[in-house]
Amino acid sequence: MKNIISICLTVALCAFSVQAKPLKENTMLYLNMNSKAVLGNIQLNNITSFTITQTVQELSSTAKLVVPKAYGKIGQKPILDLLKVGDPVKIDLGYNGVYNQEFEGFISEIEADAPLVINCDDKMWPYKQNNWVKNYPSATLKQVLQEIFSGLNIDCPQVNLGKFEIDNASSYKVIQDLQSDHGLYSRINGNTLKVGLAYDFADLSKVHTYDIRKDVKENDLKYKRKEDMQVRFKAVANLPNGKKKTVTVGSKMPNASEKTLNFAGNFTEAELKEKANAVLAKAVFDGYTGSVTGFGTPVTRCGDCLKFIDEVNPEREGTYMIETVEISYDDNGFARKNTLSYKVY
Template structure:
């Protein structure tokens, strides 16, 4: 028999049991999020050894308090979220809005300067400087003519994504470790770029037989044409490796200084648009444990030819009085053809 278990730590207080919890994480976002719903009143015992007393919880917790959420079955807990309290919304119940270590990036402001020649890694180093965050850049991209004007860490990430046509992956691979790289290129090459864990799902066995999961194949493959202009006025251009007839996508940016780096972004764009894999999500229980970036082995008796390793792109965990679920968005298949 499986009995739901939880441990919530906020500031200096720990407790088990929560009315509702929802946790969202994704390889496509550095903004991990968690919402908790608690009773507005609870008996609180403080560490100074005093007697416990009923208190209004919105007066017990505060914005900026560190939070850790552990969930599981029969006392066997896994960490699902670490971060900070972002806001408290009192009412008949207390809703606590929480954010991950993206908070430290958001508050790391006043970054200024003009950088004629720089890189993704150099800019992200500035974004995390002075925080608890560890940075790991697997795929660096050269950049030019970047202006920061009272920018915060999250502004820097947004600017990098914009320059890289929103295809570069920047997310918290662990609560305090920010990861950056070209994810779809790695999966196309048969490499797990994250190497943080794996999980096996058998559709209809340890997860629901859910019609929201469908095979994805590019019916109309695209080729990416990428161009820009140097400071001298000379135009440079390149294209993604896979040549197709008719269906072309154009991208223009003047902050990437050379053809080689443009081509890397063009290829990543093409792989994101043309990948073979699953589309949709798997709905399962808290176990097996899975986080964004996990390498998933999926078996589905309806599509035996589709068995293989896939990327977990995002997770949504819900936990409460009505049960607990983990929804996993599935992405490209390992070694997919574009």
């Protein structure tokens, strides 16, 4: 990147060295944490702390970074004079001089304080800033998304929206409403906007492995049997004529957790029930629920899959989709908290 000002702190506050828990029996690894953040034309090394949150349930990922007091000025200019909302951001983290890109997006808010706190949104940020007024006599989901998210490849199901209007709304607000009305989740992965049900986001090509007794810092996992999972789904079909059709599948127990699934299309009751049962089959399983916290590597992301190895209870081994990843990087270490969704296999 042109004109990047690179600054390396030598103060002890920002030179982290973390002792990891043993990843293999009788072996203790000492890993030096390293970070690199590029904000606009400034590169900052060894920031005090980062937190990054990625989740399939939300449209965008966020990051918060804390800049230590030592970065009060760059040359003769205060750092605040060199940063502005909308500047591009890249955050790389790693160990022993090896970096992985953890976040790419834009500055969304600058908190003028000491230490300086900078909030960032991912690539969805520019699509929160625009404004659309459109009237479609008849439209498909892909047709609308291709127009309001121009520049991105669109990966979405075939959905007929019928008559569709956008009245002074950003691209982000439009897709937020579509998610609410049709039960569709959306994320920007690279240069592709992927839209679908939450269960469509599992990337089977990216499977990470945790030995549950060696590679895990902490967990709140609970192993549950299929018969103990009291879950039901209310499936709602949003018909082209504006009416709705509803079926319910799953547990009939009064204390069951109930979730709503929205589908767009002229489905028969049998078709709607089939779709709801397909989701139910993924939501009810013998396996783990909850979250597990590992180290900075392997680099897990929401939508990836996490495979557990357990020598003590091999019957409990399995692979799960990761719904949410919360990344923390500070003087307590470098960690990734992975919240599980459904069992893939």
